Amino acid sequence: xxxxxxxxxxxxxxxxxxxxxxxxxxxxxxxxxxxxxxxxxxxxxxxxxxxxxxxxxxxxxxxxxxxxxxxxxxxxxxxxxxxxxxxxxxxxxxxxxxxxxxxxxxxxxxxxxxxxxxxxxxxxxxxxxxxxxxxxxxxxxxxxxxxxxxxxxxxxxxxxxxxxxxxxxxxxxxxxxxxxxxxxxxxxxxxxxxxxxxxxxxxxxxxxxxxxxxxxxxxxxxxxxxxxxxxxxxxxxxxxxxxxxxxxxxxxxxxxxxxxxxxxxxxxxxxxxxxxxxxxxxxxxxxxxxxx
Amino acid sequence: xxxxxxxxxxxxxxxxxxxxxxxxxxxxxxxxxxxxxxxxxxxxxxxxxxxxxxxxxxxxxxxxxxxxxxxxxxxxxxxxxxxxxxxxxxxxxxxxxxxxxxxxxxxxxxxxxxxxxxxxxxxxxxxxxxxxxxxxxxxxxxxxxxxxxxxxxxxxxxxxxxxxxxxxxxxxxxxxxxxxxxxxxxxxxxxxxxxxxxxxxxxxxxxxxxxxxxxxxxxxxxxxxxxxxxxxxxxxxxxxxxxxxxxxxxxxxxxxxxxxxxxxxxxxxxxxxxxxxxxxxxxxxxxxxxxx
Numbered sequence: 001x002x003x004x005x006x007x008x009x010x011x012x013x014x015x016x017x018x019x020x021x022x023x024x025x026x027x028x029x030x031x032x033x034x035x036x037x038x039x040x041x042x043x044x045x046x047x048x049x050x051x052x053x054x055x056x057x058x059x060x061x062x063x064x065x066x067x068x069x070x071x072x073x074x075x076x077x078x079x080x081x082x083x084x085x086x087x088x089x090x091x092x093x094x095x096x097x098x099x100x101x102x103x104x105x106x107x108x109x110x111x112x113x114x115x116x117x118x119x120x121x122x123x124x125x126x127x128x129x130x131x132x133x134x135x136x137x138x139x140x141x142x143x144x145x146x147x148x149x150x151x152x153x154x155x156x157x158x159x160x161x162x163x164x165x166x167x168x169x170x171x172x173x174x175x176x177x178x179x180x181x182x183x184x185x186x187x188x189x190x191x192x193x194x195x196x197x198x199x200x201x202x203x204x205x206x207x208x209x210x211x212x213x214x215x216x217x218x219x220x221x222x223x224x225x226x227x228x229x230x231x232x233x234x235x236x237x238x239x240x241x242x243x244x245x246x247x248x249x250x251x252x253x254x255x256x257x258x259x260x261x262x263x264x265x266x267x268x269x270x271x272x273x274x275x276x277x278x279x280x281x282x283x284x285x286x287x288x289x290x291x292x
Numbered sequence: 293x294x295x296x297x298x299x300x301x302x303x304x305x306x307x308x309x310x311x312x313x314x315x316x317x318x319x320x321x322x323x324x325x326x327x328x329x330x331x332x333x334x335x336x337x338x339x340x341x342x343x344x345x346x347x348x349x350x351x352x353x354x355x356x357x358x359x360x361x362x363x364x365x366x367x368x369x370x371x372x373x374x375x376x377x378x379x380x381x382x383x384x385x386x387x388x389x390x391x392x393x394x395x396x397x398x399x400x401x402x403x404x405x406x407x408x409x410x411x412x413x414x415x416x417x418x419x420x421x422x423x424x425x426x427x428x429x430x431x432x433x434x435x436x437x438x439x440x441x442x443x444x445x446x447x448x449x450x451x452x453x454x455x456x457x458x459x460x461x462x463x464x465x466x467x468x469x470x471x472x473x474x475x476x477x478x479x480x481x482x483x484x485x486x487x488x489x490x491x492x493x494x495x496x497x498x499x500x501x502x503x504x505x506x507x508x509x510x511x512x513x514x515x516x517x518x519x520x521x522x523x524x525x526x527x528x529x530x531x532x533x534x535x536x537x538x539x540x541x542x543x544x545x546x547x548x549x550x551x552x553x554x555x556x557x558x559x560x561x562x563x564x565x566x567x568x569x570x571x572x573x574x575x576x577x578x579x580x581x582x583x584x
Contacts (some may be wrong), residue, residue, distance in 0.1 A: 061548065069480050076548045123438045137514065139431045139438070146431070146515030147416045147559075148549050155512045156450050156505050156542065158467050172546040177448050220447045221513045223438030224430065250448065254464040256353065256368045257440050267439075 001290075004051035004095075005282035006042065007104060008032075008058035010079045011131065013042060017049050018103050018283035020291075022115060024276065032034050034081040035090070043094040053098040054091060055285025057107030057224040057278050059132075062087075064102060064145050072101050078171070098289035104128070105150075106143050108230065108271070109136030114284060116272030118226050125224040126277065127152060130231035133178040137277030139222060150194055153178035155217055158210040164200060165189045183233050187278065212246035213267060214248060219247075219255060226259075230271040237270075293582075296343035296387075297574035298334065299396060300324075300350035300379065302371045303423065305487030307334060309341050310575035312583075314407060316568065326373040327382070335386040338495025340563050345390040349399025351424075351572050356437050358393060364393050370463070390581035395442075396420070400563070401428030404520050406576060408564030413517040417510050418569065419444060421503060422523035425470040431514060434505060445470035447509055452501040454494060457481045473502040475525050491530050500531055504538035507560060508519075511539075511547060518551075520562040529562075536560050 007014040009032060016027040026049070030041055046054060059077060063070045072088025092099040102110070109118075109126035118124035118138070126136040135152025137140070137144040144150060154176045159166035168179025169188050179185055186194040190203050197203050215227050229243070244264045251260055259267040271277045297316070299306040301324060318341070322333055337345060352369060353500040355362045361571040364380025389543050394402070401410075401418035410416035410430065418428040427444025429436040436442060446468045452459035460471025461480050471477055478486040482495050507519050521535070536556045543552055551559040563569045 032421045057525045067429060076546070135513065137512075139436055140434045142416075142432045144514055147511070147517050147551055148515050148547060150515050151512045151547065153512075155509045158448050172544045173542065213501055217509055218513055219439070220443045220445075220511055221427065222431075222436055223440050223442050225439050246518055250465065254368070254446060255440060256445065259439055 001052040002050055003283055003286035004046040004049065004054040005225060005279050005286055006054060006056045006091075006112050007105065007107075007278045007282055008056055009173070010059045010077065013038060014279060015042060016279045016283065018280075018286070020238060020290050022280060022283060022287070024283065025278055027208045027279070033077070035087075036086045039087070041095075043091060046095055051097060053100070053288070053289040054095060054288045055107070055282040055287070055289060056088060056091065056099065056101040057104040057282040057285070058087060060103055061148065061151070062101065062103060064149050072099070085133065091190070100285040100289040102143060102285060103134065103136060103149050104278055105134040105136030107136070108277035109281070110137050110143060110284055111273055111277045112228050112271055113138045113283035115280065116277060117228050117269050119272070121225040123222070124228060125222070125226070126212065126228045126230065127211075128231035129181060129229060129233040131183055133182050135218070137222065137224070152198060152214065152218070153182070154157070155214060157210050157213045160206045163206050168271050177210055177214050181207045181233070182232060186233070188261050194233055194236065204236070204239060207233070208242035208246050212238070212243045212250055215243065215247050216250045219260075227268045229268065230275070230277055234270060240268065240270065293344040294342055295575055296338040296341065296346040297571050297578055298346060298348045298383075299399075299570045299574055300348055301370065301396065302351045302537055305330060305334060307337050307572060308571045308575065309343065309579070310572075312531070312579060314572060314579070316571055316575065317569070320520050324371070327377045327379075331379070331382050335383060343389060343578070345392070345578045345581040346387060347399070347574040347581065348380060348383065348391065348393040349396040349574040350360035350379060351395060352395055353440065353443070354393065354395060356441050364391070365467055392577040392581040394577060395428060396434060396570055397426040398441065399428070399470070399570070399577060400522065400569035401430050402435060402576055403565055403573035404489070404563055405430045407572065408569060409500030409520050409561050411564070412481065415514070415516045415518040416518045417514070418520045418522065418563070419503075419506065420523035421473060421521060421525040423475055425474050427510070429514065429516070432513070440474070444506065445463045445474070447506060449502050449505045452498045455498050461578045472580060473499045475524070486525055486528065496528070496531060496534060499525070500534035500538050503531070504535045504542055507535065507539050508542045511543070511552075519560045520563050521560065522567070522569055526562060532560065532562065532565060
């Protein structure tokens with residue numbers, strides 16, 4: 001059987017197929033235009049591949065309550081054309097196969113939990129730091145939804161010392177993580193894309209401080225067994241030691257567990273599945289839709 | 293059968309008995325001195341009441357990993373005499389009955405989830421704001437432990453406008469919730485115990501801002517179905533409307549769910565069990581130790 005995996009993003013849609021061994025097969029990427037244009041292009045591609053089910057990891061906010069009238073809809077989003085878009089029902093209707101949906105970061109967390117860096121654990125936090133910031137969460141071997149779903153990128157953070165724009169660029173929140181440490185926030189502040197900033201630029205200490213604060217607040221709130229940092233900004237590998245050091249400074253020996261005090265290199269890590277966590281997570285949702 | 297319930301605090305130990313209908317029967321309170329003095333006093337009292345099992349909701353940090361050599365020990369705490377104290381093993385050895393232990397706030401969260409404000413839900417956050425600040429968490433119908441256990445009081449928060457001491461008084465962390473909004477933090481800042489500050493004092497707007505930030509960060513991190521605020525500081529009932537208003541301002545219509553936009557009075561609430569959440573939670577742990 002062939003399964004479909006959709007990573008629905010505000011900029012692009014990444015469509016993949018995969019098999020029951022959790023292996024990705026084909027992949028295409030198309031720009032995210034309006035639902036009128038983009039949804040038919042996606043259903044055509046998946047239909048042509050004869051998929052048995054579809055898993056969607058999506059940008060959001062998204063309604064994940066199966067009892068809700070708007071289950072599987074994108075609800076509020078800065079991408080105006082996608083606001084109140086019944087993404088999952090439209091895909092399901094057109095394809096006629098089971099569809100399962102979650103946030104993009106929850107899909108990635110699921111993949112890391114089952115097959116990646118968090119394998120064998122019962123909890124993990126997956127954070128993506130890229131165009132936006134988001135967090136997916138597994139607790140007690142299950143994805144966390146709760147009232148809605150986590151939106152960890154909008155956690156409020158303390159101003160970092162030396163930050164020239166300590167309120168950040170989020171149109172909703174002064175001082176949230178996404179407004180302070182996402183790729184666009186970095187570029188806006190220093191006028192250079194994050195990837196072009198030299199490693200010794202002050203930017204990195206400031207960005208590391210904010211991501212470290214996110215980690216600290218997650219440790220204090222839910223105490224995950226591992227924190228996985230993915231996304232484009234985290235391709236700057238030199239950020240990892242800065243973040244780990246800052247987490248230890250901020251926690252200041254208060255949380256005395258070996259994961260923090262001795263083995264933080266194994267506690268705050270890059271994704272075990274590299275850049276494929278999201279796609280494999282969507283594939284797992286598809287497989288679960290049939291067999292789960 | 294009679295069950296024992298211990299609320300172990302840094303200042304006092306509250307010992308209760310209860311029955312299988314989750315009703316508390318007798319209660320005494322003794323000062324927390326050194327383990328040498330206090331533990332025998334507690335085991336004597338419980339033994340004299342012929343308890344069948346004991347539930348402990350404790351201050352901490354506490355080791356809650358059943359596979360650990362120090363399971364049930366208090367590990368690090370500012371109460372020096374209790375550092376590395378095998379609280380649960382000592383009680384169990386002396387009493388010869390099953391003992392179950394969790395954090396004080398997890399016990400309270402459990403009670404609110406089963407019998408109080410969060411009944412019928414699958415998740416809840418219980419926050420106590422008193423001598424310290426702590427958070428207990430139920431996700432997916434289970435208490436959250438994870439790497440260690442939540443320590444939500446040490447979440448880092450943005451400085452509130454007008455705060456004369458925006459770094460707070462926590463000896464470990466600049467700008468954590470407990471250092472900014474606990475009873476002692478309020479008293480230290482304004483020189484008057486919280487309960488004696490008039491309702492129109494600037495203190496309350498500042499304290500409400502910090503507790504609101506905790507709520508916002510919890511919503512973003514784990515999206516609990518309800519947030520329950522207990523503890524001595526929350527006896528100032530006028531704080532609730534201030535906190536709810538500030539949560540809405542801070543979230544700024546980003547999290548568009550009815551719990552926030554329409555029914556926040558039912559989302560951020562006082563404990564359904566009043567000041568008994570902790571004791572009833574410890575009783576539930578005791579009952580679970582036999583029947584769970």
